[in-house]
Amino acid sequence: MKHQSLFARVSIAACLFGALTILPVFAPSAGAQPADPKRGRALAEIWCITCHVIDREQTRAVPASPPPFPALADDPAVTPERISGFLRQPHPPMPDMSLTNQEVADLVAYIQSLKQ
Numbered sequence: 637m638k639h640q641s642l643f644a645r646v647s648i649a650a651c652l653f654g655a656l657t658i659l660p661v662f663a664p665s666a667g668a669q670p671a672d673p674k675r676g677r678a679l680a681e682i683w684c685i686t687c688h689v690i691d692r693e694q695t696r697a698v699p700a701s702p703p704p705f706p707a708l709a710d711d712p713a714v715t716p717e718r719i720s721g722f723l724r725q726p727h728p729p730m731p732d733m734s735l736t737n738q739e740v741a742d743l744v745a746y747i748q749s750l751k752q
């Protein structure tokens with residue numbers, strides 16, 4: 637009996653811990669603000685510019701393989717859903733940037749704003 641209750645307590649503690657570690661992943665959507673391309677742009681300047689051409693004016697050299705953001709914006713196959721799905725998964729050689737839902741939404745809004 638004593639063992640059982642100890643096991644039960646450990647299980648509850650484990651569940652609580654699990655819930656606490658998972659919750660923050662979902663929490664941002666609760667108080668989410670509308671996607672903001674300006675914040676997305678700022679994030680792109682910090683996180684993405686080392687590999688991607690992030691606008692139509694950029695002259696800074698980048699590696700050849702990553703697609704330029706304006707090209708992504710113009711490609712009808714690259715939907716907002718595809719970009720946000722892509723950004724939520726680690727994708728070598730892109731580092732896992734552990735972006736929040738809000739950051740993903742802002743980056744998608746920014747890339748979409750480049751559409752011509």
Ligand code: HEC
Pocket residue numbers: 679680683684685686687688701702703708714718719722723728729730731733743
């Ligand atoms: C270390 C270099 C690197 C960094 C930093 C980087 N990327 Fe990438 N990214 C790549 C490469 C390489 C590809 C092509 C991968 C492929 O096609 O498999 C890519 C592809 C993409 C794609 C195309 C997805 C598709 O559906 O074709 C998107 C969108 C993208 N990156 C967005 C971003 C954003 C937004 C950031 C900043 C938050 C970022 N990347 C930072 C290297 C990088």
